[in-house]
Structures are given as structure tokens and as C-alpha cells.
Amino acid sequence: MTHPTLTRRHTLQALAAATAVGLQPSWAQAPQRRFEPTPGAWRRFELSTEVQVPEVRGHTRLWLPIPDVESDYQRVEGHRWSGNAQRVQVVADAPRGVRMLMAEFTPEAGLPRLTLTSTLQTRSRAVNWQEKRRVSEDPALLRAALQPTALLPLDGIVRKTAQEATRGARTDLDKVRGIYQWVVTHAHREPKTRGCGTGDIKAMLETGNLGGKCADLNAVFVGLCRAVGVPARDVYGLRLAPSAFGYKELGAGSAKLQGAQHCRAEVFLAQYGWVAMDPADVLKVMRQETPEWIKDPAHPVVAPVMAGLFGGWEGNWVAWNTAHDVRLPGSKEDTPLGFLMYPNGENDLGRFDELSPDSFRYAIQARELSAA
Template identity: 75%
Template sequence: MSRPLSRPMPHRTHDLNRRRLLQSGLALGASATLPGLALAQERRFEPRPGAWRRFELVTTVTVPEVKGTTRLWLPLPDVASDYQRPLDHVWGGNATRARIAADPLRGVRMLYAEFAPEAGTPSLTLTSQLETRSRATDWSARNAPAEDAALLRAALAPTELLPLDGIVRETALTATRGAKTDLDKVRGIYDWVVASAHREPKTRGCGSGDIKAMLESGNLGGKCADLNAIFVGLCRAVGVPARDVYGLRLAPSAFGYKELGGNSASLKGAQHCRAEAWLAGHGWVAMDPADVLKVMRQETPEWIRDPRHPVVAPVARGLFGGWEGNWAAWNTAHDIRLPGSSARSTLPFLMYPIGENAEGRFDELSPDSFRYTIAARELAA
């Protein structure tokens, strides 16, 4: 069928040095002033709002065995904003029933499909069209409209994996010591995450986002759903509304950073969580310390440990207030209950295709055994 629908352990000396550099306001300064880096060529990363880009995004799921009733939930690129316009969703396959559904409390929309055993091998294809563009904050302007009070309250609330008391609150106060404004707080937290955390390539998927466990263990290694969750939790803990934005890389970066883009033909593993903070006068402001840490760890063969390095500095500047528009936003929700699911537990977030049958929930971080593919192509605007 188809339907359209318009606590912390001691850090090594170099980590302490990195943190002192950041907290002294040197992190994003000119790399040419650094000993040993003067001869290096600084790269460019300057996303700016411009023309809209149109993409077609196709997710295909095949469940190899029939074991009772099979249920699938696919995220939709459903965020409507000044950087994304959802256009259309069409689906097909042999589902007994399929519809756009929503988590009853969070309101997150998704494609839900159910397959009776007699339907045979479950197969589902979701095709979405959307438009995206880059973001960059004009810090000289303060003309953003006021936000809905309920949305701001939600962006200040704890979640199951983002508590706002105890070590989270203590860490947030440390990161924002001396801050006078919300912008100062956000800058202090962004710099603290870049200085104190690191990208851990061995983390499965995008991580779990359990920030209390990370802070208590002192192991601040993870991936985007861990690292940006730390940013969001620390912001909320000092009274700055913030939220994770879960999504998917769609295309290569226009600035030549291999770690900041996706292979459009095969987006398996291209899921990426970003973040936003709400600042009066500026509205929702783009943030992505996790991608700064990804560039530091993976963009070059050597792990770059100084954010003022000429490869990293442009990204560290650009991702404080900006994003590149080669990425689609699914949703901004935590603690999701899947409509129709037999599981009692919630999902920390919805960023991957999810499935279950009579034997339980599938491993969404193993797309080869789950057998799902995601691809995108850019269309003429």
C-alpha cells in the first residue's frame, strides 16, 4: 500500500592543558600564533544560509524471517524550521497495515507498519522528500521572536538519561563559572565539552546518551548522541533551554571534510545527532561540539588534540552557531514510546529504523542482520 503525506577521574596532562587553553578563551583563535602550527594551512568551514537543496531519501527494510507479527517504526525527516522543509512521505511494501503514527506523549511522528504472518517476508520502503539549507547565527542581530513557553519548559526538563541534578549540575556549574549571560554559559559548556570529552570510534551506533554514567565514570568518550547529550544536559542544568536534534547525514560536505558528510548512495551508519540552545533574541541556535571532536579524532590519521589546529579551528568556530545543510533532522524527542509496541521500555531517542517480532525487538545498530538500507539523492530544486 502507499499513501502520500503532505563523576570525573583525573585527566591526563594534555587534557588539562587543553581545558585551560579553552577556558582562557584561546580555543578558537588564530592557529598561526601556535608554536608548531604556524606553517599549517587553515582549512575553510563556513556554512551560511542560502539556497534550499532538495533531497529524496529512501529507506528500505526487509526482515528475513517471519516469526509471528512483525512491526516496524521508521523515523521521518519531520522537523519543519528555517533550515528544513518536509515535503512528502510515500511508502510501499506488503504491510498488513501502515500509517503515520505518533508517540502519544512526545508527539514524534513516524511511519508504523504491521505485518501479519501470512503476509510473508516483511518488506517496507519509505520515500521522503525534503528541502534543507545551512544555518549560521548573526550574533549582531537580536530579532528572533519569542518561543512557545511549553516548548522552552520541555527543553529545560530532565529525561531518563539526562538528569539535571548531582554530578550533572556540579559539572555545569564548573563549565560556566564566571558566566554572566546565557550566551556566556553556552560558550563555556561548548568549550568544556570540546576540551574534556573525546570521540570514541568503538562506541556502537551513535552512543546511548547516558550522561550521568559518563560523568560518574570519568570516561567522556563516545559518539554524537553521547557528546551532544552532555552539552544539552549541562545547558539545561544551568537554566538554558537546549535540545538534541536527531537526524541523518545526506551528502558530502561542501568544505571537503570527509567526517562531516555522508555517502549519499549508502547512508547506513550516517545517523548523526546535533544540538540546539535557545538564546533570547537569537532563538534556537545551532550547536555541534560532537562533530568538532569527530574532526579532531578522525579527520586526519593523527588524533588532533588541540582545537586550535588549523584543520579543527574552522569547524570549532563554524559549529558554534551554525550547521551545514547536508543533513536531515528527524526529531528532537527523548524517552519515546512506540505506538503499537509490545515492549514496555521507552527508546532514549528515535534515530534508526526500529523493529520487533514475536521474539522481541531487533538490534537496530546491526543493519546487515536487520537488513535495512538508506540512500539519498539530490533533486533539482
């Protein structure tokens, strides 16, 4: 492994302290670094995706992800679109519970053009570990958050790994803490991974290659949680703005956001409800925040993030959806997507490469608006 075993005792003590009192442990108090996302004022954004297909090859279809999550950390005000499509509509892959914008273009329309603009509000979130209550949730949602998917099987090596990571855990919170620690200890951020990764956790665990990006690393976390009976889900989205805490890797670095996609995670705990998690961003800070690859989560640069992302995340990000195995309504190709986080399209030659914004020619921008 290129990522050495970290000091388990120190990290578990830090997480236990953060969980017990909702504060960062003393060794995480680096004067020049803090990461303390807390629920507060709402921020308002206008988010635009512009697609220009560079050639006409028969009929063209586009599918764009839309902010489709309404929660205590996100409000969606509405969407509008323009272009030369013959038909544009919001469609759904209902079994997966995900909506998207679909546009269809005839050859006579010329080069396909589509602009989607959404207005939304976001804010930071953080669980109050001292405030326990009995939280109810739709049983169907909880069942869905315990199911295997094409890329997240829950048997074999996945179940075995999850049991090892949670050995001795008595509660769901203990299980989640053990899995969070296991992912940070054993996995690593691999900057050369294309896009956000594929999320094929069985292949990762079988090969022992636990390097990847957010859709890989948080998928491992979600899969391991599900394998030991803790409802969990990936939340696919996009970074909108820089981090308020000065971490360059935890925010959008420019107005051009076509490479700013980011997947987060949630777990459901009966006494707290849906709780934010993001071990992938811990690993990103460890690998890329400084010129040196940091290997110890107790490092003063990493420790505040390690504690803060166990139960919280910053509101400089928009959530698209929580769906796996997504089928594109009206597509000629039957192959589902592992997830919908990028613009997608196809023409008579086949499906476009969603990770090629230059040849596919899509651009994503966001600007912050004054509060409503």
C-alpha cells in the same frame, strides 16, 4: 583521562571573537581548510529507507523515523511508502512530540517488506551574532527543553559539572560558550562506541569516561545547558551528502547511509532564538579527520570547525526529531527508546537490534534532486 586539558585561554578567545563578529579568528584561517556554513540556497533530496525482515516469526511491526522538523533550515515536502504490510500509517508518541511511520505485517504476508521515501529540502544555518532581537517561543517548548529525561538527569553530578563549566558566566550565551568549551576540552570521540552511543550522561560523568559518539557527546552538552537553566535539545538526524568544505568526517561518505546517523544540538537564546551547536562533530574532526589524533582545538584543521559549529551547521543533513524517552506506539514492549534515530522493529520473538542493519536488513539511500 586520555584527552589532555586544552589551552582554555586560546579557545575561549577564539569563541569570543567568533561570537562577537561572526567570523573565524585569525589563527583559524588555514589556507587549505575552511568551514563556513551560511544560510543560502536550498538543496532538495529524496531519502529512501528499505526494510526486508529475513524471517517470519508471527506478527511483525516496524517503526521508521521520518523527517518531522519544519524550520528555517528544513522543509518536508511529503512521504510515500510501499510494501506488503497489512497496515501502514504515520503515528505519534504525542507526549514526546515525535511522529514516525508504523507498519504491521501478518504472518500470511510472507517476508515483511517496506520502503519509505521522503522528499525534503535542507540548507545551512548560522546565527548572526551582531543581529540581536527579542525572540518569542512557545513556553511549552521551552519548558520541555529544560526538563530531565531518563538519560539526562539534571541534578547531582550533572548540575555540579554544569556549575563548574559556567563559573563566572553572566549571560546565557556565556554559559553556553563555557559548556561548549568544557565538552571539547574534557570529552573525546571514541570510534569503537556502538552506533551513536546511548546518551547516558550521568554514567559518563560519574565514571569519568567521557568518550563516545554524537548521542553521548551532544547529550552531555544539552544536559549541562539544561542544568543551568538554558533551554537545549538534541536534534536527531542523518547525514545526506559530503561536506562542501572538504571535511570527510562532516558528511556522508557513500550512497549507503545506514551508518550515517548523526545527532546535533540546539540552545535557545532570547536574543537569537534556537541556535545550532555541535561539539560532537568538533571532537570527531579532532579524532578522525587526520591520521593523527589532534588534541588542540586551535589546530588549523580543527579551528574553523570549532568556530563554525558554535552557532551553525551545514545543510548536508536531515533532522528526524528532537525527542527523548520515545515510546513506540503499538509495541508489545514497554521499554522506551532513549531516542528515535534508527529503524526499529519487533516480531513474536521480541524487538530487533536497531544497530544491526545486516541482520535486520535495512538500507538507507539519498539522492540530490534539482531545486524545486
